[in-house]
Amino acid sequence: MKLVLPTPDSSTVNQPQRIRTVALIGPPNSGKSTLFNRLTNLRQKVGNYPGITVEQRTGTMASPGGDITLIDLPGVYSLNPHSDDERVAVSVLSGGMNGVPQPEAVLVVIDATNLGRHLTLAVPMIALNLPTLVLLNMGDLLPKRGGSIDAVKLAGELGTPVALVSATEGTGLDAVHTFLEQGDEPRQTAILPILQDLPHCRKWAAQAVRQADYRAPLPPIWTRRLDDIVLHKLWGPLVFIGVVGTVFQTVFGLGQPLSNLLQSLLTGFGQKSGLLLSNGLFRSLLLDGIWKGVSAVLVFLPQILVLFLFIGLLEDSGYLARAALIADRTMHGVGLNGKAFIPLLSAYACAVPAIMASRTIENKRDRLATILIAPLMTCSARLPIYTLLIATFVPERPVVGVLFGTRALAMLLLYVLGFVTAIGTAKLLKSSVLKSTAAPFVLELPEYRWPTLHSITLRLLDRARVFLHQAGTIILLVSLIVWALTNLPLHQGQPPELERSAIAHLGHFVEPAIRPLGFNWKIGVGLLTSVVAREVIVGTLGTLYGSDPATQAMSLQIALQHDLTFSGAMALLVFFAFAMQCTSTLAVVRRETNSWKWPVIQFLYMTGLAVVAALIVNHALSVLN
Amino acid sequence: MRLQLSNLEPGETAVIEQVALSESDQGFLMRFGLFVGAEVKCSRRAPLGDPIVYSVDGSEIALRAETACRIYVSCPDSARMSECQR
Numbered sequence: 001m002k003l004v005l006p007t008p009d010s011s012t013v014n015q016p017q018r019i020r021t022v023a024l025i026g027p028p029n030s031g032k033s034t035l036f037n038r039l040t041n042l043r044q045k046v047g048n049y050p051g052i053t054v055e056q057r058t059g060t061m062a063s064p065g066g067d068i069t070l071i072d073l074p075g076v077y078s079l080n081p082h083s084d085d086e087r088v089a090v091s092v093l094s095g096g097m098n099g100v101p102q103p104e105a106v107l108v109v110i111d112a113t114n115l116g117r118h119l120t121l122a123v124p125m126i127a128l129n130l131p132t133l134v135l136l137n138m139g140d141l142l143p144k145r146g147g148s149i150d151a152v153k154l155a156g157e158l159g160t161p162v163a164l165v166s167a168t169e170g171t172g173l174d175a176v177h178t179f180l181e182q183g184d185e186p187r188q189t190a191i192l193p194i195l196q197d198l199p200h201c202r203k204w205a206a207q208a209v210r211q212a213d214y215r216a217p218l219p220p221i222w223t224r225r226l227d228d229i230v231l232h233k234l235w236g237p238l239v240f241i242g243v244v245g246t247v248f249q250t251v252f253g254l255g256q257p258l259s260n261l262l263q264s265l266l267t268g269f270g271q272k273s274g275l276l277l278s279n280g281l282f283r284s285l286l287l288d289g290i291w292k293g294v295s296a297v298l299v300f301l302p303q304i305l306v307l308f309l310f311i312g313l314l315e316d317s318g319y320l321a322r323a324a325l326i327a328d329r330t331m332h333g334v335g336l337n338g339k340a341f342i343p344l345l346s347a348y349a350c351a352v353p354a355i356m357a358s359r360t361i362e363n364k365r366d367r368l369a370t371i372l373i374a375p376l377m378t379c380s381a382r383l384p385i386y387t388l389l390i391a392t393f394v395p396e397r398p399v400v401g402v403l404f405g406t407r408a409l410a411m412l413l414l415y416v417l418g419f420v421t422a423i424g425t426a427k428l429l430k431s432s433v434l435k436s437t438a439a440p441f442v443l444e445l446p447e448y449r450w451p452t453l454h455s456i457t458l459r460l461l462d463r464a465r466v467f468l469h470q471a472g473t474i475i476l477l478v479s480l481i482v483w484a485l486t487n488l489p490l491h492q493g494q495p496p497e498l499e500r501s502a503i504a505h506l507g508h509f510v511e512p513a514i515r516p517l518g519f520n521w522k523i524g525v526g527l528l529t530s531v532v533a534r535e536v537i538v539g540t541l542g543t544l545y546g547s548d549p550a551t552q553a554m555s556l557q558i559a560l561q562h563d564l565t566f567s568g569a570m571a572l573l574v575f576f577a578f579a580m581q582c583t584s585t586l587a588v589v590r591r592e593t594n595s596w597k598w599p600v601i602q603f604l605y606m607t608g609l610a611v612v613a614a615l616i617v618n619h620a621l622s623v624l625n
Numbered sequence: 626m627r628l629q630l631s632n633l634e635p636g637e638t639a640v641i642e643q644v645a646l647s648e649s650d651q652g653f654l655m656r657f658g659l660f661v662g663a664e665v666k667c668s669r670r671a672p673l674g675d676p677i678v679y680s681v682d683g684s685e686i687a688l689r690a691e692t693a694c695r696i697y698v699s700c701p702d703s704a705r706m707s708e709c710q711r
Contacts, residue, residue, distance in 0.1 A: 078656070114683045233672050439653055
């Protein structure tokens with residue numbers, strides 16, 4: 001398909017107009033996103049293009065003549081609309097994307113250290129017949145590795161201005177401002193042939209590169225040396241395990257306590273400020289409804305930030321591609337690729353940042369499969385209910401020595417159960433609805449670079465903003481609904497006791513449906529309130545048994561022992577291993593897949609699995625006993 | 626007289642003779658510099674043996690063996706010619 005672009009009419013040719021909208025385009029791994037961050041700093045808007053999973057990023061760039069809108073198009077290898085990314089790029093460039101202004105100029109970003117290949121890919125982008133500036137990125141690395149280019153000669157060959165820049169160091173960017181201030185001037189020479197097929201582009205690019213006295217840089221020595229260790233048969237896997245272990249341990253060991261700390265700070269603040277308000281429904285709405293909802297959103301931030309700090313460091317340094325290379329063999333067996341490894345591992349801490357991290361997987365189907373199985377990994381929010389039920393119902397007996405007993409075994413089995421189900425689901429998905437269109441798996445190993453504070457900070461702020469803005473609203477809404485159900489109907493102007501509330505009625509209403517699973521209405525209420533977050537069930541059960549005169553004097557464990565059978569308790573454990581009791585995950589899946597279709601499918605699949613598994617466990621154990 | 630790209634040993638260089646894949650896959654690989662006539666050097670294998678890393682046109686590109694075995698290269702050094710002929 002050829003791009004249809006408007007030809008400028010004579011009036012605009014004679015009187016240069018100020019450029020207001022500029023598109024940034026370039027092949028993947030050209031450092032385009034870093035450049036976008038450099039040019040716009042924090043003045044960015046992140047959303048999704050309608051109906052597809054491609055992230056829409058626009059930013060604002062200050063210039064003496066006024067603000068300029070910069071559209072960061074997805075990194076594409078061509079302008080033949082094969083993939084969603086390419087369709088978006090073509091659609092935006094031709095002005096056919098709703099809500100996105102048509103760019104009046106393009107900045108084409110290519111890697112100066114890999115000019116032959118990148119220029120080949122960029123030829124169709126340069127030939128768009130819009131005012132174009134070609135940015136040779138990694139301009140700092142080129143001379144360091146003994147390469148050189150005559151940018152003026154290259155500009156002559158391309159018929160467009162060319163600038164050597166470094167997005168990482170922020171050098172050479174004046175050229176962008178100068179170019180944009182010159183306005184919508186006609187191109188000096190439009191000599192680029194319309195080349196649609198790659199072999200022709202390649203020939204043409206090779207010629208242009210030769211004419212511009214390009215001396216290709218030497219292979220990066222330090223990258224090769226590091227790879228000799230990092231991809232070594234023996235050291236490679238050891239480094240991998242070390243890195244992956246550190247990421248997991250930190251997300252789990254630092255992110256989790258930070259989340260807990262934040263939770264207690266937020267709760268404390270809520271209670272302190274609650275004292276200033278008079279007792280009543282309004283206070284309850286503010287404290288238990290809104291403030292709890294806000295807290296439920298905010299507590300995810302530490303884990304998201306910690307995980308994205310690591311992902312940022314790994315991706316910017318270049319190690320993430322090596323980790324994917326090492327993990328690929330194993331992940332290939334499940335039908336996924338190596339890039340799914342780190343997101344899936346971090347799902348053991350929390351599925352929310354893990355699903356956000358799946359963005360590093362370029363293959364859309366692999367990414368979707370990863371998103372769909374991530375919540376089956378045993379996340380930390382399952383631990384409170386696991387610990388409570390195991391401590392209550394599993395008698396402690398040694399299995400292997402004194403250190404490993406029946407309780408530890410039960411916990412381990414639950415982890416294995418989640419993992420095995422995730423793998424099975426992945427295989428099922430990848431052999432059916434998400435079968436890859438057999439495109440070969442290709443992984444580029446970029447040169448190692450030092451991550452910069454600037455880039456990492458922007459990443460963290462960006463992810464925090466995306467989460468708070470787009471998932472936070474849904475989580476807050478669900479928290480408010482649960483609060484309303486807990487506090488209605490009003491009894492003489494006062495909220496009812498929990499067992500008389502609307503949610504308790506719902507609990508009684510669903511009891512016949514969950515009785516075959518071995519659950520009573522109190523568990524039913526727990527299941528309903530824990531749609532906000534899994535760990536909420538423990539608090540709900542505490543409140544319910546605590547306000548019931550028959551169990552008031554007992555601890556929660558004793559109360560549960562009296563009220564729940566062993567088989568029912570085991571069924572509840574299995575139920576929690578599978579069920580999608582997490583609004584935050586659903587909200588993030590909606591945001592990342594840009595539709596309600598996948599979160600709904602995921603919810604039905606996981607909850608269906610949970611019900612069936614709980615039914616089987618309850619009946620099998622009842623029969624055995 | 627041809628060798629599968631996947632059989633290239635680390636350090637060896639060869640020239641691509643044929644890409645026995647669908648047209649769209651050929652187009653896809655071409656974006657990475659993998660096309661008939663291109664020079665490819667095998668850099669290393671991943672620690673578990675697969676994928677395999679190749680130096681192509683100044684980039685390091687990893688391919689799974691399942692893809693690399695569909696790419697045929699002309700055997701460059703005489704030492705291995707005998708192996709190719711076998």
